Amino acid sequence: MTEKAKYRTWIRVYKLVIFIGMALILLDALFLPIELYLKVVAVILALPFLYISFLLLYSIYQFSPIGGNYQSRIHDFIVSKVDWDGKGKALDIGAGNGSLIIKLAKAFPEGAFTGIDFWGRGWGYSKEQCKRNAEVEGVSNRVKFLKASAADLPFEDGEFDLVVSCLTFHEVKDSKNKTEVVKEALRVLKPGGNFVFLDLFGDEKIFGDEQAFLEEIRAQASNLESCKLADAVQLPKLLLHKKVLGHARILKGKK
Ligand SMILES: C[S@@+](CC[C@H](N)C(=O)[O-])C[C@H]1O[C@@H](n2cnc3c(N)ncnc32)[C@H](O)[C@@H]1O
Structure with a gap:
């Protein structure tokens, strides 16, 4: 089999x-x-x-795939928002089991891809499973995985042409200020490079006042677009509960 x-x-x-x-x-x-x-x-x-x-x-x-498969569909949506010629290096911050970075690698066959994650206890994600998944999906020669924290990325300024992240910034325990974690992601992006982030940016308890948060990001990015996930992807009503994806926003722009 x-x-x-x-x-x-x-x-x-x-x-x-x-x-x-x-x-x-x-x-x-x-x-x-x-x-x-x-x-x-x-x-x-x-x-x-x-x-x-x-x-x-x-x-x-x-x-999950046995139900609505919304996780995979949301990752597909993030890939569809990427504005990149596919040449150069892309980073996924908080790779989980590698689903998003593997989809990117399949969509952009000329790129080189890195997924980082803390792979802490409780999620059921691991670096080993990421590598296995990349092999199974036939992209292991272009995707590497690295254990690191999103709060302190082990990369030079401007190393990547594209940075993506999905539902990770709000989980980063080693930084009290989650906006700083988003800025750390932008630090490793090349001037002119693109980013697409999905997170609970609408949750004031995590990212503070939404407009003030967007202003801080706008100071480091151009063409910033922010939209509710619910307006971009059709989701079942219960997934839009505030304990699930009710506060989820897509943030897209250029450095
Ligand atoms: C909701 S999961 C999302 C996983 C993946 N982005 C996806 O969309 O399938 C949150 C991820 O954040 C990772 N994470 C939590 N704290 C982190 C940190 N300090 N640095 C990097 N990743 C972290 C977890 O290990 C987990 O993989």
């Missing part, structure tokens, strides 16, 4: 296990010899955990 690439979804399984576990522990109260009002309280407390568990399960289904 031919081997298939394994990409996994953006939903961390351990989170799902915690929410389902909490809901089950609370619902256990229904079978205990306790007062009825305590059982009612336990069920009420279990409801938010049940709701989040449902949301996570639904998202896994919709992101």
Whole structure:
């Protein structure tokens, strides 16, 4: 049987296990010899955990190829927004299991590609799986993977002709200021080079006031375009919940 690439979804399984576990522990109260009002309280407390568990399960289904395949479709959309002649070097920051950088390598057969990631615990992503996926997809000769933090990229200023990133900046724990992580991505981009970033840029708790954030990025980039993911890709309503992709924006521009 031919081997298939394994990409996994953006939903961390351990989170799902915690929410389902909490809901089950609370619902256990229904079978205990306790007062009825305590059982009612336990069920009420279990409801938010049940709701989040449902949301996570639904998202896994919709992101994966057995459901709506939206994760792959969103990566395809990012590739379609790339404005590049395909000659030179491209970087994906937070490569996960390599899906986006491998799609780019397939779309631009003359380019050289690097995917970096922290590959911390909990995601189920790894450098080994990235390499395996690149081999399976037939692009391993043009794609390399490197363990590094997005907060401190091990590259010279202006090393890349194209920089992309998908849902990574907000996850970077080693930098309190996530706008600085976006600026670090722009540092390694050549003057005149292009970038396409997808992240939760609309979430004020992470990136601060959206207009102020865009002004800061505009100071380092030209032709900056920002749009809601929901306006660019048709998504099921529940994926647009603020706990999933409700705050997601696409940022595209030139340095
Ligand atoms: C939601 S996943 C997105 C993965 C991939 N970009 C995709 O679209 O499939 C977030 C990624 O950010 C990575 N990440 C978290 N902190 C990081 C850091 N400090 N530096 C680089 N990558 C990091 C995680 O390992 C994970 O692969």
